[in-house]
Amino acid sequence: MRTRNLIMCSAVLLMCWTAVSLADEEGAFVEGSASVGAHYSHFTDNPVRVGEYVNLNATKDLQADMILNLFGGTDNTLYNINLDYRDVATKSFEFGVDTKSLLAADFRYGSFIHNLDHDNMRNLQGKAGGKQVYNTDNDPMGRYFMEYEQFHGNIKVDMPFLTDGQVTLGMSDQRKSGYKQAMSIDHCAFCHVESNAQRVDQQTRIWKAGAEGSLGPVSVNYDFAKTDFVDRANAPEHRWKTAMHPVKGPIDPVSGLDYVAEFGSRLGFHDVTLPYARTADNDKLSHSAGIKVDLKRAGTLKGSYTNTNRTNYHTGIEGKFDAGALGYAVRLTPKMRLTGKFLAYETKVDDAFVDLPLFRDGRGAGGLDFDWNRISSANRKVYQGDLNLGWKVAKGKHLKVNWRYQIIDRPAMAQSQTNYVFDGANVGPAGIVETLPSEAFENKTTVNRVKLRYDSRIGMKGNYNLTYTYTGVDKPFMNPTAMCEESLIGTGSAHPGGTAAGRLYYFQRERFGNGSNQASQSHKATGRASFQITPRTSINGFVTYAQDKNDELNIYQYDRDYLSPGLNLWTAPADQILFTLGWTYNKVKSNENICIPIFDG
Amino acid sequence: MDRRNFSQKTPGSPLLLLWGLVFCLALSTGALAQAPDDFAGAEACLDCHDDMAAEFSRTVHGQLADYEYPGLAGGCESCHGAGAAHVESEDPADIFLPTAEMGNDGTDLCLDCHKTGHTLNWEMSTHAESDVSCLSCHKLHDNSSSRALLNGTEEDVCFTCHMDTQSKFQLPSHHPVREGFMTCSSCHDVHGNQFQEIAAGETSRDACLVCHQQHAGPFVFEHSPVMEDCMICHDVHGTVANNLLRQNEPFLCLQCHQPHFHSILTGAEGDFGTPGNVSDRDPGYAGLSMTSHADSMKKVMLTKCTQCHQSIHGTDLPSQSITGQGRALNR
Numbered sequence: 001m002r003t004r005n006l007i008m009c010s011a012v013l014l015m016c017w018t019a020v021s022l023a024d025e026e027g028a029f030v031e032g033s034a035s036v037g038a039h040y041s042h043f044t045d046n047p048v049r050v051g052e053y054v055n056l057n058a059t060k061d062l063q064a065d066m067i068l069n070l071f072g073g074t075d076n077t078l079y080n081i082n083l084d085y086r087d088v089a090t091k092s093f094e095f096g097v098d099t100k101s102l103l104a105a106d107f108r109y110g111s112f113i114h115n116l117d118h119d120n121m122r123n124l125q126g127k128a129g130g131k132q133v134y135n136t137d138n139d140p141m142g143r144y145f146m147e148y149e150q151f152h153g154n155i156k157v158d159m160p161f162l163t164d165g166q167v168t169l170g171m172s173d174q175r176k177s178g179y180k181q182a183m184s185i186d187h188c189a190f191c192h193v194e195s196n197a198q199r200v201d202q203q204t205r206i207w208k209a210g211a212e213g214s215l216g217p218v219s220v221n222y223d224f225a226k227t228d229f230v231d232r233a234n235a236p237e238h239r240w241k242t243a244m245h246p247v248k249g250p251i252d253p254v255s256g257l258d259y260v261a262e263f264g265s266r267l268g269f270h271d272v273t274l275p276y277a278r279t280a281d282n283d284k285l286s287h288s289a290g291i292k293v294d295l296k297r298a299g300t301l302k303g304s305y306t307n308t309n310r311t312n313y314h315t316g317i318e319g320k321f322d323a324g325a326l327g328y329a330v331r332l333t334p335k336m337r338l339t340g341k342f343l344a345y346e347t348k349v350d351d352a353f354v355d356l357p358l359f360r361d362g363r364g365a366g367g368l369d370f371d372w373n374r375i376s377s378a379n380r381k382v383y384q385g386d387l388n389l390g391w392k393v394a395k396g397k398h399l400k401v402n403w404r405y406q407i408i409d410r411p412a413m414a415q416s417q418t419n420y421v422f423d424g425a426n427v428g429p430a431g432i433v434e435t436l437p438s439e440a441f442e443n444k445t446t447v448n449r450v451k452l453r454y455d456s457r458i459g460m461k462g463n464y465n466l467t468y469t470y471t472g473v474d475k476p477f478m479n480p481t482a483m484c485e486e487s488l489i490g491t492g493s494a495h496p497g498g499t500a501a502g503r504l505y506y507f508q509r510e511r512f513g514n515g516s517n518q519a520s521q522s523h524k525a526t527g528r529a530s531f532q533i534t535p536r537t538s539i540n541g542f543v544t545y546a547q548d549k550n551d552e553l554n555i556y557q558y559d560r561d562y563l564s565p566g567l568n569l570w571t572a573p574a575d576q577i578l579f580t581l582g583w584t585y586n587k588v589k590s591n592e593n594i595c596i597p598i599f600d601g
Numbered sequence: 602m603d604r605r606n607f608s609q610k611t612p613g614s615p616l617l618l619l620w621g622l623v624f625c626l627a628l629s630t631g632a633l634a635q636a637p638d639d640f641a642g643a644e645a646c647l648d649c650h651d652d653m654a655a656e657f658s659r660t661v662h663g664q665l666a667d668y669e670y671p672g673l674a675g676g677c678e679s680c681h682g683a684g685a686a687h688v689e690s691e692d693p694a695d696i697f698l699p700t701a702e703m704g705n706d707g708t709d710l711c712l713d714c715h716k717t718g719h720t721l722n723w724e725m726s727t728h729a730e731s732d733v734s735c736l737s738c739h740k741l742h743d744n745s746s747s748r749a750l751l752n753g754t755e756e757d758v759c760f761t762c763h764m765d766t767q768s769k770f771q772l773p774s775h776h777p778v779r780e781g782f783m784t785c786s787s788c789h790d791v792h793g794n795q796f797q798e799i800a801a802g803e804t805s806r807d808a809c810l811v812c813h814q815q816h817a818g819p820f821v822f823e824h825s826p827v828m829e830d831c832m833i834c835h836d837v838h839g840t841v842a843n844n845l846l847r848q849n850e851p852f853l854c855l856q857c858h859q860p861h862f863h864s865i866l867t868g869a870e871g872d873f874g875t876p877g878n879v880s881d882r883d884p885g886y887a888g889l890s891m892t893s894h895a896d897s898m899k900k901v902m903l904t905k906c907t908q909c910h911q912s913i914h915g916t917d918l919p920s921q922s923i924t925g926q927g928r929a930l931n932r
Binding site for chain 1: 658665669712716717721722725731746762773780781782795803804814815818819820825826828852855856861862865873886889900901904911920924927932
């Protein structure tokens with residue numbers, strides 16, 4: 001914050017110096033507007049739903065507000081000052097100066113409140129047999145919010161000795177502070193969900209530098225950015241309780257069995273205080289370069305390359321992104337324009353080996369090793385081609401046809417699922433014959449998209465456009481084998497309800513159903529029209545209809561219909577008075593398959 | 602009429618390509634620039650067009666430094682070409698009018714100077730492909746005090762075409778655009794981005810991470826759709842469901858997951874002030890009480906998945922169960 005305050009002070013001083021020093025110069029001018037007012041807000045019930053961005057601390061009294069816009073300069077310099085003050089936490093300030101385009105600087109500061117939900121967890125109370133779910137809210141009256149403060153500063157300096165040469169320096173500083181609800185769960189005997197207020201003190205600072213220039217038809221640019229993210233608040237901690245039998249407690253009162261040892265051996269940790277809801281500090285380095293060659297009548301050629309590297313400070317895990325793009329745009333005829341683009345990128349995140357304690361270590365039929373190597377589902381190679389043809393059919397009428405072909409090749413589509421495949425003939429410690437993480441499945445997605453758009457004027461006072469998009473996807477993103485469990489009954493000589501019943505308490509069985517809300521086929525049509533009734537009155541409307549389906553899921557067909565029409569009336573009876581009236585209707589209908597596994601009760 | 606070489610692009614050929622290269626290189630040195638005598642100077646223009654005089658001098662275009670247009674005239678003639686003949690004859694036919702005489706409202710003319718920076722990717726942008734011109738959003742005359750010479754506020758300009766998006770910002774959960782704390786360009790590169798059409802950042806996910814760095818990771822325990830595309834779960838412009846979710850929980854989650862088997866259990870009627878033997882033996886459970894009824898387990902297990910799976914955007918901390926391999930995202 002110290003740096004930002006320093007920069008803010010410098011910006012204000014620069015602003016004052018600029019305004020004062022320019023006031024006496026020849027040709028100096030200043031124009032602007034100022035308004036002072038007051039507002040009052042009152043909320044009942046759940047203010048977050050209707051006042052998500054209202055400073056609820058400033059709703060008890062009448063709040064003065066002020067808007068100031070100044071624009072001034074001389075023959076050589078222009079500056080603007082904009083201030084919007086609504087309350088102590090909701091305000092923005094901007095200052096910009098441009099000196100003969102030789103030096104241009106822009107500074108912006110703003111803050112606002114984002115109110116967050118407080119879940120009272122009333123639904124989390126249930127008991128059925130030995131299964132019990134409890135909740136504890138350690139901050140029942142807490143109001144959660146985050147205050148966003150953002151500062152942006154950019155300075156652009158022209159390089160007169162280089163055609164179109166410019167050097168830019170920029171800095172962005174965002175701070176989020178406040179409290180949010182953090183919930184933790186332990187499953188040591190019962191499910192116990194506990195809620196606490198978590199302090200948030202996050203800061204994202206981005207430093208940017210760039211250079212650009214051109215020589216004849218060739219224009220180049222280079223941009224560098226370094227992003228640092230840190231959360232200075234300590235992660236909350238939770239006491240995971242002692243594992244035990246949910247009904248009989250730590251020791252079987254009859255047999256004397258040690259349930260702490262038994263149930264504890266199934267868990268990675270218990271009877272310990274540990275952090276949770278920890279935010280991962282990280283940084284990101286980015287280099288990006290682009291080149292454009294203006295071939296005039298032969299078109300425009302564009303190429304670019306970007307490399308980024310992001311590191312998680314807590315774990316050291318790195319993610320790398322490399323991308324290259326080529327594009328070509330040409331006017332085939334004065335009325336026809338063709339664009340072709342190709343993009344290829346690769347994302348590679350370090351593998352992470354997850355070392356877990358042995359399951360039921362030292363106990364009968366125990367000692368199973370569940371260690372695994374996490375292959376990031378961010379990993380992928382993507383190849384994408386676009387062809388676009390724009391045709392000016394007649395004056396005021398334009399037709400666009402776009403085709404996209406995309407391949408997303410991943411080593412693993414989803415990492416959230418591992419299936420334990422039982423050998424029914426040999427159910428026991430060796431009965432788990434295989435685990436099937438999603439790497440075993442087809443993870444390559446192919447996308448074909450065709451888009452048609454027609455724009456037209458309606459005389460001199462109106463216009464409309466119609467757009468139709470078809471998207472066909474082979475193997476859309478899904479959670480493979482995520483739902484619907486195979487029955488073990490009849491799969492082998494040993495009935496799982498018999499000697500091997502214990503298996504059912506521990507493992508999820510093999511699942512075969514794929515789940516997704518992504519479409520394998522999508523039709524989307526939109527229409528929009530505007531008409532100016534009088535010079536001061538206009539009406540416009542739109543409608544969007546989409547029909548999606550996924551017929552590649554093996555257990556059901558996902559369908560989704562979306563309809564949203566809207567109508568807006570705009571009228572300005574005088575320069576300072578504007579009325580707008582809008583109506584929008586939204587309807588979404590989708591289906592999904594819910595598989596509820598039945599075992600252990 | 603004397604005009605600059607703001608020619609409309611016609612079918613290319615190798616010769617044209619060669620000619621273009623030679624011409625552009627020559628133009629960059631000023632070799633083909635028009636003779637100074639053809640130019641009248643901005644003051645001559647504003648003698649007649651005095652209604653534009655004050656406004657124009659207060660715009661960036663009215664204050665260009667000489668080095669920004671080597672070999673060419675500044676002021677009005679930067680865009681309208683040499684005006685001496687027009688000053689002499691006062692005939693509109695003797696002055697170059699880009700919007701009338703060039704395709705796409707004279708966008709090619711703008712790009713002659715605005716080659717780099719924001720507009721480096723313009724030709725490949727979705728807006729350019731849709732025949733959107735510079736003047737669709739910018740107003741060059743009589744507009745000196747507007748930011749970036751926009752024809753209104755940023756939202757006014759964008760929502761002229763994107764009305765369906767404007768309506769989404771009116772829904773209960775939305776990004777604070779209508780409150781004025783964000784603008785469309787907070788997330789979109791309206792002049793084109795080298796990779797993801799108009800979304801800022803390398804991927805659309807990176808555009809979200811600019812403000813939501815806490816979800817960036819990379820984490821040990823991932824939630825795959827978070828790594829794939831934020832918009833699998835979120836509709837970023839606005840939704841009825843809270844937190845910009847496309848659907849309320851648990852229905853959103855159940856599109857890709859099955860619920861726990863506990864959701865079929867029948868709850869027990871009555872108040873359970875003492876949770877049985879366990880509370881007597883572990884102080885961690887002391888004082889807990891609850892009310893259960895016949896549907897309680899269904900409410901617990903089929904209401905809100907993120908009450909237990911809180912770290913839904915990913916975490917480095919393993920969850921408790923060994924058979925779950927630490928990947929339950931509840932820590």
